Amino acid sequence: MDRIPIVPDIVVGRLPLYLRALQRMAQEGQSITSSQELGERLGISAAQIRKDLSLFGEFGKQGTGYQIDYLVEKLRQILHVDKIWDMVVVGAGDVGRALSRYQGFTDRGFRVVMVFDKDPKIIGSQIGSFQIQSTDTMIQAIRENCILVAMLAVPADQAQEAADKLVEAGVKAILNYAPINLGVPEGVYVQNTDPVTYLLRMSYYLAS
Amino acid sequence: MDRIPIVPDIVVGRLPLYLRALQRMAQEGQSITSSQELGERLGISAAQIRKDLSLFGEFGKQGTGYQIDYLVEKLRQILHVDKIWDMVVVGAGDVGRALSRYQGFTDRGFRVVMVFDKDPKIIGSQIGSFQIQSTDTMIQAIRENCILVAMLAVPADQAQEAADKLVEAGVKAILNYAPINLGVPEGVYVQNTDPVTYLLRMSYYLAS
DNA sequence: TAGATTGTTAATCGATTAACAATC
DNA sequence: TAGATTGTTAATCGATTAACAATC
Numbered sequence: 001m002d003r004i005p006i007v008p009d010i011v012v013g014r015l016p017l018y019l020r021a022l023q024r025m026a027q028e029g030q031s032i033t034s035s036q037e038l039g040e041r042l043g044i045s046a047a048q049i050r051k052d053l054s055l056f057g058e059f060g061k062q063g064t065g066y067q068i069d070y071l072v073e074k075l076r077q078i079l080h081v082d083k084i085w086d087m088v089v090v091g092a093g094d095v096g097r098a099l100s101r102y103q104g105f106t107d108r109g110f111r112v113v114m115v116f117d118k119d120p121k122i123i124g125s126q127i128g129s130f131q132i133q134s135t136d137t138m139i140q141a142i143r144e145n146c147i148l149v150a151m152l153a154v155p156a157d158q159a160q161e162a163a164d165k166l167v168e169a170g171v172k173a174i175l176n177y178a179p180i181n182l183g184v185p186e187g188v189y190v191q192n193t194d195p196v197t198y199l200l201r202m203s204y205y206l207a208s
Numbered sequence: 209m210d211r212i213p214i215v216p217d218i219v220v221g222r223l224p225l226y227l228r229a230l231q232r233m234a235q236e237g238q239s240i241t242s243s244q245e246l247g248e249r250l251g252i253s254a255a256q257i258r259k260d261l262s263l264f265g266e267f268g269k270q271g272t273g274y275q276i277d278y279l280v281e282k283l284r285q286i287l288h289v290d291k292i293w294d295m296v297v298v299g300a301g302d303v304g305r306a307l308s309r310y311q312g313f314t315d316r317g318f319r320v321v322m323v324f325d326k327d328p329k330i331i332g333s334q335i336g337s338f339q340i341q342s343t344d345t346m347i348q349a350i351r352e353n354c355i356l357v358a359m360l361a362v363p364a365d366q367a368q369e370a371a372d373k374l375v376e377a378g379v380k381a382i383l384n385y386a387p388i389n390l391g392v393p394e395g396v397y398v399q400n401t402d403p404v405t406y407l408l409r410m411s412y413y414l415a416s
Numbered sequence: 417t418a419g420a421t422t423g424t425t426a427a428t429c430g431a432t433t434a435a436c437a438a439t440c
Numbered sequence: 441t442a443g444a445t446t447g448t449t450a451a452t453c454g455a456t457t458a459a460c461a462a463t464c
Contacts, residue, residue, distance in 0.1 A: 016408035062422040063464040098302035173410035191406040198399040200224035202381035270446040271440040
């Protein structure tokens, strides 16, 4: 069904940006766009967008541009979000709570199905519609439900231990909010999203 | 005082990773490291680390490696976090609350000093030690305190409006949690940190 | 048809790596 | 001294851009 292009990771990183901008355009009632218009929104050159997309197929029409609905559908297929991914949240502190209650997942291909914490004092209590479960039973629960995606929101000094459990449970993708580099085996994908890292990147440019 | 190297943005993006790993090593009691060891932790080649650092000076010793404390100090200078940056949080929902109460800022060069929301029902109530202020008075409050850094955690459809206010108030760096591309003038830096974008990047690799 | 925009090629540009003299 | 590791150069590799034929 799919081609087997060798897709540079840097291209994969841009596809979600294209998808998000296109979905926004659709929401604004637009039905067609061009590589130039999309590029202007994103600060990316039109040539690059066309080249990126051409790795996966021919989605546009000369002289016209891209049908937004169609391109969104294709990008969702390419990124494997033509289904809903079940996720777990590990860590029921403020960040875990925010993730558990975040409304922005479901219409973009993801949903939280379980929340775990190791603190006996909060296990059993509710976060939104979830009852916080113990990390002691986490491996089994994740395995039984074949969950592949986790968001990790525990303190830095507990993150590696939690990640090890997730890996053991079969999780293949970890969105890591702890400010630490996790060691994981081949085939497990980690995306770090520590706010301070981004702030530092900006403060470099905030010279005096 | 500083050199004037032309530093590629991709290098700037790696410096915070170096800093974070070095600070962790220091915390673990280590006092010296090498480009090789650091590279192994981060999944980055030793040559690249040496090359990146060499843009800013000569921080190591042949045969020995890098004094961690010294390199941390230098990186903090380079990234302009040899001081504490005051920040505001805009949006007092779950994400804004998590950011306002996050303990991980202060020892890494940042601190939240004010929290704003536009909802009259929550203005005046407390989040941690902050009293939520009205966005109506935000521009003035930011200006008076010469704040340059903001974290934006409002719904997507209010994000551009809030960003416009931040820019008007003189903010130069915005960490944007809303899943939307903000339009900002030259000289204002935006870092997007929408969780779904990262999840999509990973789900590409989660083929079946 | 005339105008617009794609998909793709070739040229350019920039980033990464390999290698090694210098030196601690 | 012998071993190790830096800083830096040159070579390689990969990504971006410019340009244009194809075509809607």
